[in-house]
Every structure is written in C-alpha cells, then in structure tokens.
Amino acid sequence: MAKIISDxxxxxxxxxxxxxxxxxxxxxxxxxxxxxxxxIGTEKFLHSQAEDRLKVPQxxxxxxNSKDVSVDDAVEYTAQMLCNAKKPLMYGWSSTxxxxxxxxxEIAELVGAVVDNTATVCHGTxxxxxxDVGVPSCxxxxxxxxxxxxxxxxxxxxxAHPRHMSRYSIFPRGFFTGKxxxxxxxxxxxxxxxxxxxxxxxxxxxxxxxxxELLSALRVAIRGNPxxxxxxxxxxxxxxxxxxxxxxxxxxxxxxxMGVTQSLSKNHNIDIAISLTRDLNDxxxxxxxxxxxxxxxxxxxxxxxxxxxxxxxxxxSRGFARYNPGDSTSNDLLRRGEVDAVFxxxxxxxxxxxxxxxxxxxxxxxxxxxxxxxxxxxVCKLHMPVAFVGVEEAxxxxxxxxxxxxxxxxxxxxxxxxSDEEFLKRVLTRVKEIKGVA
Amino acid sequence: METVTLTPKEQSxxxxxxxxxxxxxxxxKSAAEIAELQVFEGxxxxxxxxxxxxxxxxxxxxxxxxxxxxxxxxxxxxxxxRMTGGEIVVEGSADMYVxxxxxxxxxxxxxxxxxxxxxGMKGGEIEVDGNAGNYLGAAYRGDWRGMxxxxxxxxxxxxxxxxxxxxxxxxxVEGDVDVHVGTHAExxxxxVKGNGxxxxxxxxxxxxxxxxxxxxxMMPGYIYREDVDLEVDGDSARFALFExxxxxxHSKRKGQVIYGKIYQKY
Ligand code: SF4
Numbered sequence: 104m105a106k107i108i109s110d111x112x113x114x115x116x117x118x119x120x121x122x123x124x125x126x127x128x129x130x131x132x133x134x135x136x137x138x139x140x141x142x143i144g145t146e147k148f149l150h151s152q153a154e155d156r157l158k159v160p161q162x163x164x165x166x167x168n169s170k171d172v173s174v175d176d177a178v179e180y181t182a183q184m185l186c187n188a189k190k191p192l193m194y195g196w197s198s199t200x201x202x203x204x205x206x207x208x209e210i211a212e213l214v215g216a217v218v219d220n221t222a223t224v225c226h227g228t229x230x231x232x233x234x235d236v237g238v239p240s241c242x243x244x245x246x247x248x249x250x251x252x253x254x255x256x257x258x259x260x261x262x263a264h265p266r267h268m269s270r271y272s273i274f275p276r277g278f279f280t281g282k283x284x285x286x287x288x289x290x291x292x293x294x295x296x297x298x299x300x301x302x303x304x305x306x307x308x309x310x311x312x313x314x315x316e317l318l319s320a321l322r323v324a325i326r327g328n329p330x331x332x333x334x335x336x337x338x339x340x341x342x343x344x345x346x347x348x349x350x351x352x353x354x355x356x357x358x359x360x361m362g363v364t365q366s367l368s369k370n371h372n373i374d375i376a377i378s379l380t381r382d383l384n385d386x387x388x389x390x391x392x393x394x395x396x397x398x399x400x401x402x403x404x405x406x407x408x409x410x411x412x413x414x415x416x417x418x419x420s421r422g423f424a425r426y427n428p429g430d431s432t433s434n435d436l437l438r439r440g441e442v443d444a445v446f447x448x449x450x451x452x453x454x455x456x457x458x459x460x461x462x463x464x465x466x467x468x469x470x471x472x473x474x475x476x477x478x479x480x481x482v483c484k485l486h487m488p489v490a491f492v493g494v495e496e497a498x499x500x501x502x503x504x505x506x507x508x509x510x511x512x513x514x515x516x517x518x519x520x521x522s523d524e525e526f527l528k529r530v531l532t533r534v535k536e537i538k539g540v541a
Numbered sequence: 542m543e544t545v546t547l548t549p550k551e552q553s554x555x556x557x558x559x560x561x562x563x564x565x566x567x568x569x570k571s572a573a574e575i576a577e578l579q580v581f582e583g584x585x586x587x588x589x590x591x592x593x594x595x596x597x598x599x600x601x602x603x604x605x606x607x608x609x610x611x612x613x614x615x616x617x618x619x620x621x622x623r624m625t626g627g628e629i630v631v632e633g634s635a636d637m638y639v640x641x642x643x644x645x646x647x648x649x650x651x652x653x654x655x656x657x658x659x660x661g662m663k664g665g666e667i668e669v670d671g672n673a674g675n676y677l678g679a680a681y682r683g684d685w686r687g688m689x690x691x692x693x694x695x696x697x698x699x700x701x702x703x704x705x706x707x708x709x710x711x712x713x714v715e716g717d718v719d720v721h722v723g724t725h726a727e728x729x730x731x732x733v734k735g736n737g738x739x740x741x742x743x744x745x746x747x748x749x750x751x752x753x754x755x756x757x758x759m760m761p762g763y764i765y766r767e768d769v770d771l772e773v774d775g776d777s778a779r780f781a782l783f784e785x786x787x788x789x790x791h792s793k794r795k796g797q798v799i800y801g802k803i804y805q806k807y
Contacts, residue, residue, distance in 0.1 A: 190555055190583030215584025234683030235706075235725070313758070315740055320761040322788030329787075334761045368740060371721055375744060378789075420584045421558070427682060429656055429675065430637055441556050443583070 105135055112510040113144040114198070114493025117395035117503035118264045120144065125513045134514055141265035148494055151514070157476055157488040158517055174521065177487045181446065182533035184468045185214040188444035190420050194433050195450030197221040197397030200498025200510065203523035204406045207448065210531050213538055215420045217442065219433045220403040221396070221450050222415040227428055228364045229393045230404065230414045232373035239380050241356070241390040242504045248277030252352030254290045256376065257314065257362020258394045261298035272358065288348055292317070293362060305345065310336040312367035318375040321346050325382050355389035395503040397450070398493065402501035437463040445469040448523060453478030472526060489523050490516035542628070543600040545575060547593040548611045556636065557582045557592065560619040564606035564627025564646060567599040575599065603627045603646065613652065621648045624665070637674070640667045643691070656700065662710065664691045675700035678712045688712065688729060704731050707748065713774055723750050726801060732774050745786050745801030753806045762786035763803055771804065780804035
C-alpha cells in the first residue's frame with residue numbers, strides 16, 4: 104500500500120504550485136508518482152530518486168582528479184577557504200529555502216564576502232528599476248480573480264512556467280472572471296513566435312532590442328499624443344489599439360521575463376514598463392509582475408533585503424552592506440578579477456555564466472553545494488552533495504508575487520546526507536572557531 | 542598650492558577602495574601621515590603607503606592641496622570621492638567612481654575612467670583625456686538626484702547610461718556615446734560631439750541634449766519643432782530641435798509646458 108501526500112509544493116519554478124500530490128512507498132523512502140505537476144516539476148521530484156545520485160563529497164587535487172572526502176573535510180575546506188579569502192563570492196541561493204539563506208548570510212557577514220543570487224543574471228535589472236520608480240504589483244490570486252487584460256512581455260510561460268496560465272493568468276475562472284479565458288484578452292510581445300505567442304489574441308512581433316521604444320510608444324498613445332508611423336516594427340494603429348485595449352480593461356496585468364530584463368536596455372525596459380503601468384492606473388487598475396524563474400529567488404531577495412537592505416549583489420567586505428550592480432555583481436567581480444574564492448549553493452553558474460566567468464571560477468579556490476553533479480561542480484575544487492530542499496527538506500520559499508509558502512518534505516534524504524542548512528550551520532560553527540568569535 | 546605625489550609601487554592582488562585619496566583628507570597632513578591613511582583591499586585594511594610612494598606635503602586646506610598620481614591606477618576605486626576643493630591629476634587611467642558625489646575642485650585623468658564616475662556630482666570639474674565607462678554623471682541606484690552641478694568633459698567616448706536622472710550641470714563627450722543618454726533627466730545639459738546610438742532622452746522631463754553626429758533611432762516620444770542656429774561649446778551650427786518625451790509627465794511654467802529638448806546638428 105502506498106500513501107498519498109497532498110498539498111505538496113513544487114520546488115522548481117517561481118509559480119510554486121501548491122496543489123501537488125505525491126505517491127510514496129509505505130516506508131516513506133521512495134517517490135512512486137507525482138500528480139498535478141507539469142513535466143519539469145515532476146522530473147525534479149523523480150530525480151531525487153536517481154540511482155547514480157552523489158552521496159559523498161568530492162575534492163579535486165592539483166591535477167583535477169576527484170577523490171571522495173568526508174563531510175568533515177568538506178566543512179573544513181569550505182570554512183578555511185572563506186576565512187582565508189580577501190573577498191570571497193558567495194553565489195546562488197535561489198534553489199534553497201530561506202532558512203538556509205539566512206545561515207549563509209551570517210557566514211558572509213563574518214568572512215566579509217559578497218552575497219549574490221541568480222537575480223544577477225535574470226531579474227536583478229527588475230530590482231534596479233523597482234528602486235528607481237517603485238512598483239504597483241499584486242498577487243497571483245488577484246490576477247486569477249480579477250485580471251481581464253493579460254500581457255506577456257518577453258516571456259514564454261508555455262515552456263518556462265508551464266502551469267502559470269492554467270492556474271492563475273489565462274484559463275482559470277475566478278470570482279470576478281467567471282468566464283475564464285473567454286473574457287480575457289491576451290497580448291504577447293515577443294520577437295519570436297513562441298507557443299505562448301500562438302495563443303494570444305494579439306501578438307506584437309517586435310524588433311529585437313526595441314522594447315524600450317515600444318513601451319515608450321504605448322505611453323505616448325495612452326496620453327493621446329502623436330506617434331511615428333511604426334515603432335519597433337509595429338504599426339502605429341496596432342500600438343494605439345493595444346493602448347485602447349489596456350485602457351478599457353477592468354484589471355490589467357503585465358507579466359515580463361528575461362526577454363526584456365536581459366536584452367538591450369535591461370533595467371530601463373522594466374523602469375518604463377512600470378511607468379506604463381502607473382499611467383494605466385489613471386484609467387483602470389493595472390499591475391505588473393516579473394516571471395521569476397528559480398522557485399526561491401524571490402525569497403533570496405527578501406532575506407537579503409531584510410538582513411542587509413539590498414536584494415542582491417550585497418558586498419559585505421568592508422563590514423557594512425554596499426550594493427551597486429555593475430560593481431558588486433558576480434559577473435563583474437569575476438570578469439574583473441575582484442574576488443579570490445567562490446562558494447556556490449543552489450544555482451549553477453557553470454551552466455549559465457559567460458565562459459570567461461566560469462574560467463575564473465575554475466582558477467580559484469571554490470566550493471559547489473548541490474544535490475546534482477552540475478557543470479559548476481566540474482569546475483569547483485570541492486563538490487558537496489546535499490538533500491533536495493522542497494523534496495527531502497521543508498522550508499520557506501517565496502512565490503514570484505512575493506507570497507511566502509512553506510514547502511513540504513515528502514521523503515527522507517539518503518542516510519547521512521545533510522541539508523543545505525545543516526551544512527551551512529556546520530561551516531558557520533567552524534568559521535566562528537577560526538575567527539575566534541563566540 | 543602644495544603638491545602631494547603618489548607613485549604606485551606594489552600592485553594590489555584585488556582592487557582597492559581608496560576614498561581617502563582626496564584633497565580634503567590629505568589637507569594639513571605630512572607625507573608620513575598620508576602614507577598611514579587607510580585603504581581597503583577586500584576585507585583587509587591596509588595603508589596608502591603599502592601601495593604608493595608618498596612625497597611632498599599637503600596644503601592647510603583642501604583648496605590649497607593638489608594630488609598628483611604618477612601612473613596607472615586602474616585597480617583603485619573612489620579617487621576624489623566627495624572632494625570639495627583642490628585638485629587631483631592622474632597621469633594614467635583610473636577605475637570606478639572617480640569624483641563620485643564630488644562637490645568642488647578639479648580632477649584631471651589623463652587616461653580612461655571606468656564606470657560610475659561623477660555619480661551624483663554636486664559641483665567641480667572632471668576632465669578625462671581618454672574614454673569613460675557607463676553611468677557617467679548618473680544617479681546612484683534608486684536615487685532621483687543624478688549629477689546636479691559642475692562639469693564633466695570626456696575627450697574620448699563614453700559608455701551607456703550617461704546622465705541618468707541628471708538634474709543640473711554639464712556633460713560634454715567629444716567622442717561617441719552608447720545607449721541611454723539622459724534617461725529620466727530633469728535638467729542639465731549633455732553635449733555629444735560624436736555619434737549617439739538609440740534611446741536618447743527616454744523618459745526625460747526637462748533638460749537639453751545636443752548631438753553633433755547621428756542618432757540611429759529617435760525615441761517615438763519626440764516631435765520635431767523647428768530649426769535653430771546655436772553656438773554650442775564653441776561650435777556654431779544649425780540644429781533640428783525635437784521636444785519630448787511625450788510619454789512622460791511635464792510641468793508648466795507661465796502657462797507653457799516645459800519639455801526635454803534634443804538638438805541634432807545638420
Ligand atoms: S509550473 Fe513550475 S511550480 Fe508549477 S509544477 Fe511546473 S515547474 Fe512546478
């Protein structure tokens with residue numbers, strides 16, 4: 104007899120679906136099936152059961168050959184590395200719970216590190232824009248119950264957030280949206296004809312890198328001012344139509360993704376999209392929300408925010424918190440050779456950073472903490488395998504709309520395996536000993 | 542005016558924060574005292590003397606103090622930060638935040654400067670013989686006060702995000718600039734003698750931007766008004782005047798709406 108665990112939270116993308124059901128074996132050790140999740144979410148649960156899963160820390164010697172080491176050795180190497188560095192970088196944090204993040208930050212403060220999360224290569228620009236102009240936002244529940252004008256700008260939820268449209272944005276019938284998608288107008292702005300774009304009532308197939316101009320044009324149209332014949336490859340009439348469609352809605356929501364946060368104009372794209380949202384509030388209710396990727400990148404920003412006052416790339420090297428994207432951001436630090444040790448937890452820069460940055464990591468003392476063997480593990484001196492947070496360990500995570508959700512534990516981690524938080528606590532204890540603080 | 546010379550000796554392994562290299566901090570100190578001033582390499586506190594040979598003496602006040610750095614300081618940040626008077630000459634290139642939040646005096650860098658130079662500048666003068674990085678004369682993150690007064694002149698090119706949230710002062714770039722010039726500007730003057738790219742004057746409320754070269758894409762919120770003959774930084778020429786950004790809020794003065802202005806040379 105197997106048992107079913109219900110109300111399980113999916114620890115994969117920022118949609119943080121909280122309606123999963125997981126069938127586990129009677130002894131509670133094996134996941135048999137996952138219900139309600141999308142393919143990527145299901146895969147995350149099942150992957151914790153992989154036969155070839157790493158269970159022992161591995162250290163590279165001078166020649167790059169790996170050998171197994173004990174957990175004690177791993178703790179010792181990590182603590183020594185962080186204490187001996189003049190400016191260590193502690194990067195990642197987006198695929199772990201808030202509890203682990205907070206312990207990591209305590210270490211960072213003691214060793215004078217830079218703490219940065221994956222926002223640095225995805226929605227960090229959004230956070231810069233937020234600081235510049237503020238943000239009128241809402242929760243996904245409000246979207247489901249109220250929104251009748253949905254804009255997806257530079258994002259493709261059909262693939263990146265597979266259940267977003269069915270749970271919140273397009274299909275569900277909500278309190279004031281009883282007709283479901285039939286009463287919603289969907290606008291997609293994307294240079295490519297993505298699967299999301301194909302579902303839209305209107306797809307503005309914009310010229311690559313001209314989002315700032317098109318957003319500006321929408322603001323001009325909303326104010327009723329004249330426009331050039333085409334902007335960003337979109338005819339004036341279409342822009343005016345879209346402006347009217349948005350103005351005439353009862354509740355407008357603009358979702359945006361890395362297509363605008365990491366293409367030309369970056370933070371300015373978001374800044375002007377927020378300004379457009381603000382303008383729309385002169386006519387109707389409008390809100391804007393980033394489509395955040397990692398399931399707890401939002402939480403990392405929150406924890407950093409309440410501990411140090413800034414949401415990412417916080418430089419603690421001088422004993423107080425400093426922040427300036429372009430200076431204290433991971434890739435700038437690596438590119439310029441400003442850091443002398445790298446600690447990675449809950450992310451995979453080896454797969455996502457520019458090769459020039461990855462090469463820098465390969466030449467520095469480095470630690471990768473991850474349940475999987477990743478491209479980052481391949482370049483780091485030490486790989487420390489840990490339990491799957493959200494599968495084998497509970498804890499707090501923040502959904503893309505900043506709603507904190509307690510994730511659930513469904514199975515036990517393999518015998519003797521530490522969670523992120525436990526590993527960090529052991530490193531913290533050792534760091535305190537080395538530094539001579541109680 | 543008394544002169545203190547700093548000659549770089551030991552290269553730092555990482556980068557150093559040297560906000561103490563200002564006439565204000567040096568004033569009234571001997572070479573030995575200056576060599577004892579703190580600089581920071583990551584989480585380590587060091588002395589200026591560790592990285593520089595210090596010679597000469599400072600004047601009694603910032604105004605009477607000149608600092609000459611003999612060589613490249615491309616791994617030194619914050620030179621001239623918050624200075625209120627006196628002079629700094631760098632006989633080479635400097636790193637980020639040169640003259641950030643400076644209030645007075647003069648900085649002359651004979652090489653290049655990196656990003657964030659002149660951040661939130663309130664007065665004084667910065668002259669760069671080479672190129673400047675991004676965010677020249679811009680605001681610090683989240684601040685609505687970019688450069689407020691003073692002059693920045695770059696003889697070479699400048700990067701992107703020039704004069705973001707600028708609300709006073711003048712920036713002159715004799716070469717080309719990258720995207721985003723004067724975003725959110727609420728005053729001030731930007732002169733680009735070379736070519737601009739796109740996104741010039743986006744979300745601009747007030748202020749003037751002069752472009753002598755090309756603008757590949759004009760922001761859709763700008764409307765051509767008229768041709769004007771002007772003398773700009775010593776050059777007399779005919780310019781096309783565009784007003785905008787029509788998507789942004791604008792205040793009124795004497796019943797007239799005040800717009801941001803882009804002048805493009807014919
Ligand atoms: S949409 Fe995201 S959170 Fe929901 S099941 Fe799929 S991967 Fe998990």
